[in-house]
Amino acid sequence: MPNFMISLEVKSLAKSFGFRKVFEGINFSLGEKESLVITGKNGSGKSTLLKILAGLLRPSKGEVNINLDSQIKNRGERRKLISFASPDLSLYDELTALENLEFLAKVQGLDFKPDELNKKLDEAGLKGRGEDQVLSYSSGMKQRLKYLFALLNEPKILLLDEPGNNLDEPGLFLLDNIIAEQKKRGILVLATNDKREIKYGDKILNLDQQGFSFIS
Amino acid sequence: MGTKSSTWTSRVSALFLKDFKSELRTRYSLNALVMFAVITLTVVSFSIGMFSLSSKIKSSLFWIVIFFSAMSGLAQVFIKEEEAKTSTLLKLVASPESIFAGKLLYNLVLLLFLEIVIVPLFVIMLGFSILNFWLFLCVLVLGSLGLVCATTIIAAIVAKASVKGALFAVLSFPILLPLLVTVISGTNLASEGASFSQGLRDLQILFSYAVVMFVASFLLFDFVWEE
Amino acid sequence: MWWKILIGLLITVVVISVFLMPPPQKELGDISRIFFFHVPVAWVTVLAFLVAMINSVLYLSKKNPVYDIQAAVSSQVGFLFAILATVSGAIFAKNAWGSYWNWDPREISVFILLLIYGAYLALRSAIEMEDRKANLSAVYSILAFITVPFLVFVVPRVFQSLHPTDSIINSQIKIQMPPLVLLVFLSSLLGFSLLFVWIYNLEIKVTILHKKIKESSTIK
Numbered sequence: 001m002p003n004f005m006i007s008l009e010v011k012s013l014a015k016s017f018g019f020r021k022v023f024e025g026i027n028f029s030l031g032e033k034e035s036l037v038i039t040g041k042n043g044s045g046k047s048t049l050l051k052i053l054a055g056l057l058r059p060s061k062g063e064v065n066i067n068l069d070s071q072i073k074n075r076g077e078r079r080k081l082i083s084f085a086s087p088d089l090s091l092y093d094e095l096t097a098l099e100n101l102e103f104l105a106k107v108q109g110l111d112f113k114p115d116e117l118n119k120k121l122d123e124a125g126l127k128g129r130g131e132d133q134v135l136s137y138s139s140g141m142k143q144r145l146k147y148l149f150a151l152l153n154e155p156k157i158l159l160l161d162e163p164g165n166n167l168d169e170p171g172l173f174l175l176d177n178i179i180a181e182q183k184k185r186g187i188l189v190l191a192t193n194d195k196r197e198i199k200y201g202d203k204i205l206n207l208d209q210q211g212f213s214f215i216s
Numbered sequence: 217m218g219t220k221s222s223t224w225t226s227r228v229s230a231l232f233l234k235d236f237k238s239e240l241r242t243r244y245s246l247n248a249l250v251m252f253a254v255i256t257l258t259v260v261s262f263s264i265g266m267f268s269l270s271s272k273i274k275s276s277l278f279w280i281v282i283f284f285s286a287m288s289g290l291a292q293v294f295i296k297e298e299e300a301k302t303s304t305l306l307k308l309v310a311s312p313e314s315i316f317a318g319k320l321l322y323n324l325v326l327l328l329f330l331e332i333v334i335v336p337l338f339v340i341m342l343g344f345s346i347l348n349f350w351l352f353l354c355v356l357v358l359g360s361l362g363l364v365c366a367t368t369i370i371a372a373i374v375a376k377a378s379v380k381g382a383l384f385a386v387l388s389f390p391i392l393l394p395l396l397v398t399v400i401s402g403t404n405l406a407s408e409g410a411s412f413s414q415g416l417r418d419l420q421i422l423f424s425y426a427v428v429m430f431v432a433s434f435l436l437f438d439f440v441w442e443e
Numbered sequence: 444m445w446w447k448i449l450i451g452l453l454i455t456v457v458v459i460s461v462f463l464m465p466p467p468q469k470e471l472g473d474i475s476r477i478f479f480f481h482v483p484v485a486w487v488t489v490l491a492f493l494v495a496m497i498n499s500v501l502y503l504s505k506k507n508p509v510y511d512i513q514a515a516v517s518s519q520v521g522f523l524f525a526i527l528a529t530v531s532g533a534i535f536a537k538n539a540w541g542s543y544w545n546w547d548p549r550e551i552s553v554f555i556l557l558l559i560y561g562a563y564l565a566l567r568s569a570i571e572m573e574d575r576k577a578n579l580s581a582v583y584s585i586l587a588f589i590t591v592p593f594l595v596f597v598v599p600r601v602f603q604s605l606h607p608t609d610s611i612i613n614s615q616i617k618i619q620m621p622p623l624v625l626l627v628f629l630s631s632l633l634g635f636s637l638l639f640v641w642i643y644n645l646e647i648k649v650t651i652l653h654k655k656i657k658e659s660s661t662i663k
Contacts, residue, residue: 429590
């Protein structure tokens with residue numbers, strides 16, 4: 001199967017909630033193997049921008065174009081290519097980690113055998129905890145499980161919101177690996193306040209300048 | 217790497233089973249539904265005592281209990297996703313259509329389960345006699361189908377409101393009115409032993425209501441679900 | 444401006460004629476004069492509902508906030524008229540048939556519209572985010588409208604009708620009214636419809652102005 005190049009293009013993106021303008025005039029484009037770090041104060045709209053890229057929110061103005069050989073407009077197709085991890089996202093507490101992963105895989109049309117999933121859990125440092133309810137997980141473990149979920153569909157575009165948030169030592173190590181892998185596979189967009197994470201991006205978008213943004 | 221093989225049905229069933237499993241563990245809706253129904257039934261039965269009621273009144277009471285129980289338990293299916301912040305998860309992995317279908321199916325099963333519990337209790341506690349059982353069953357199933365087709369999308373609407381309170385009941389009642397009127401009439405006919413052909417008119421209305429509400433909800437759901 | 448004066452004159456003339464002319468229905472007497480107010484007001488309630496639904500559909504397809512404002516305003520005015528229709532209907536019922544509420548299909552229909560408007564407005568007040576408010580209430584408005592055909596078929600079957608259908612409007616919608624009554628009735632209908640349009644437009648302008656003020660005061 002031919003391996004097409006993925007690209008993400010953002011044109012004149014703006015978002016307001018009622019009268020409150022979060023940002024406007026955002027433009028950038030990313031090609032395969034490129035990564036972008038979005039920085040800015042809390043409330044500057046980093047999470048909002050990421051959510052728009054993920055397809056969770058509609059922009060007030062502008063567009064987000066995703067191309068894989070040709071432009072992909074179908075939401076279902078986009079969903080297959082994108083993954084998102086954020087502190088705002090929760091998995092099902094009352095289900096076990098395995099049940100969560102099985103459900104999330106099946107609903108996306110992915111087929112994994114239980115040992116494959118267990119192997120993934122091991123790699124994420126959650127060995128033997130697959131049959132435990134997510135309720136019993138520490139926040140570091142939950143974050144690692146979230147990454148596991150995000151990577152199930154081997155996304156061409158990975159969006160991470162404050163990835164270092166809640167992470168323990170093993171988690172940070174895992175994150176490093178994930179980011180390295182993603183840079184080889186496709187596009188990475190990361191939103192963060194943590195200066196240490198800025199190194200992950202080839203380009204930086206700072207949302208603090210009201211309305212303006214620069215890419216360095 | 218997992219192979220991508222699935223049909224729409226397997227996705228919808230995955231969603232349904234997830235909700236089912238979740239409910240078995242937490243029993244949020246189930247408890248509310250059953251407890252509410254049983255308590256209301258007991259209150260009604262006590263207050264009536266030895267008094268004999270017409271089948272028309274008993275049919276109405278039956279559906280009043282079902283309606284209010286549904287109002288207490290059927291909105292959870294969306295509210296719990298919003299409150300647990302798992303709705304983001306769903307948006308990332310499933311299409312709005314499959315989510316709607318999965319939730320609708322779940323609510324239907326929940327409601328039918330409730331009715332399996334309530335019908336015998338009603339017959340015993342209120343001396344409700346059902347002379348034409350098959351007609352009663354058809355009315356019950358079609359009526360329940362109509363009820364969930366109309367209220368699932370309303371539940372999704374209520375889940376997004378900041379102040380929920382009695383909103384679900386307030387929004388559902390006007391929409392369910394034609395259904396309630398018809399289903400009470402049909403139940404009454406079945407109770408009195410009317411023939412199937414006499415009940416046909418009611419069944420037709422119930423069926424068309426369910427179809428119309430399903431199609432309308434299905435088309436409108438996107439606007440409720442997507443931000 | 445001039446047409447507002449004309450509306451005012453029209454309604455004034457209607458009101459005067461209603462009280463000066465002989466009562467439209469001899470058997471019922473003076474109370475039947477309420478017909479000239481009750482029916483047009485009930486008609487406006489239905490009209491407002493239709494307008495709200497159309498605006499809701501337009502909003503969902505075009506996403507222009509003006510349509511949302513129009514839908515909301517139409518519902519608010521419709522709500523007011525629904526209350527007037529229900530109350531005037533109840534007054535008539537008390538005088539003509541002895542009790543305020545009679546389970547008559549038309550009374551029920553207007554009351555249901557009242558409930559729908561109330562639910563719509565309750566929904567709007569339960570949501571703070573503007574986008575959500577607009578989307579969700581538009582969906583509800585359309586959903587409610589869809590149930591109306593069912594109401595029309597279902598409700599009359601179940602309840603007997605006490606509405607004086609034969610003396611004034613018989614079931615084939617052939618209006619068997621003496622010419623004077625017909626004239627006053629149609630003028631009243633026109634007058635109230637125009638009144639609705641006037642209030643509707645005015646309220647929309649006020650709401651838009653309100654929003655503009657809010658908008659300019661929150662710009663940093």
